[in-house]
Amino acid sequence: ETGVTQSPTHLIKTRGQQVTLRCSSQSGHNTVSWYQQALGQGPQFIFQYYREEENGRGNFPPRFSGLQFPNYSSELNVNALELDDSALYLCATHDRRGGETQYFGPGTRLLVL
């Protein structure tokens, strides 16, 4: 196990609602990245947090937002949910100072109806 945890494991929402997903870093990992994986696709980078600030963003609209807390854990918030937001949401953590290997949590499977 990587030590990266995510909650909840599964979630069902309806269009227009808002959702918050949570990620706890592996011990010593100061950087959290979020990815969206649609069915049959590879994960797509949403954004990354380092030192509680957004440190890079992929091609996702502003309704995808996030936070990082002093203990390095992180939240992903999605407003005004759309059907296409249905996906597996993965967080990955690493130590920015020490290496490139990113370790993934088990993911949150979101279904938007």
Add this chain to the structure above:
Amino acid sequence: RKEVEQDPGPFNVPEGATVAFNCTYSNSASQSFFWYRQDCRKEPKLLMSVYSSGNEDGRFTAQLNRASQYISLLIRDSKLSDSATYLCVVLDTGFQKLVFGTGTRLLVSP
């Protein structure tokens, strides 16, 4: 053009077979490369990093050809437990973000 391209498969092979996956990437400045394995409905897990000199881990061998911007993964003596999706991954060093291919699905049958 996609940043990382892979044949989605599926590759259907019998136990004991040797199978090879290929991947190409578009950013010639990329420096770090990986293969991740993903089981159905699970998170990706690092299988191995890929170095210019090539590297081997048991039955798995990864190769990098920078001139052709091409990465490969060879699996020898396939096991049933090797059935999974194999993701080719390139690190974008600017943001330290991982750029994934769509994955290649492998099915190993008895």
